[in-house]
């Protein structure tokens with residue numbers, strides 16, 4: 001019988017590896033394992049991310065028919081949230097005052113193209129990028145909107161092609177958010193606008209629920225806190241012009257009389273569950 005080499009059980013030691021996209025540190029503390037995904041916190045800036053980081057090409061293969069039915073059953077709810085968030089951040093007034101309205105608009109991770117359809121009706125030259133083939137095909141066939149079935153990088157748009165680049169609930173799914181921001185920067189016109197929506201890991205719900213927070217799921221590789229997210233944008237040559245957070249406490253957890261003031265407090269203090277940031281290309 002062979003004798004196994006001595007080992008202690010696996011512990012919660014800090015891990016060396018992938019550099020943090022916010023501060024560049026490669027020292028992380030292991031926090032939680034959730035459905036096989038291992039979440040770590042950066043010791044330099046507190047950024048929350050998975051490690052090891054899955055390869056993007058393989059990650060994209062996760063999204064298939066199931067994602068299409070999820071999108072279809074939530075389509076109108078997601079669209080009205082997106083429209084409200086754009087309103088909150090002053091999108092229409094800003095684009096109108098800068099003469100950008102009706103310009104070229106790219107929606108990355110556009111799902112079934114609901115926002116693109118809406119914008120095209122309002123005069124924008126809007127188009128999308130979507131890695132999930134059945135979902136993109138639905139948009140192309142049922143809505144007649146232009147969608148490239150690929151990642152942003154594979155779509156290979158020209159330099160400074162767009163006045164606005166928008167991505168809602170996308171950046172947290174990516175292996176390399178810095179590469180994504182660099183590509184968004186390249187395809188944006190001078191002083192073009194980047195609008196990103198993503199969960200706020202510095203929000204009230206994230207703090208309350210820890211590993212039970214609804215955004216701690218295997219599909220979310222990076223979970224940004226509001227301050228860290230603004231730092232990431234600035235260090236990639238974007239100037240944040242306006243941001244908002246919303247969502248204080250999940251529906252059904254507390255009574256409406258408690259939920260309403262908590263939601264208002266979260267919104268006013270930047271502790272909402274989801275954030276939208278409108279930035280300008282520098």
Ligand SMILES: [Zn+2]
Nearest residue numbers: 020023042045
């Ligand atoms: Zn960091």
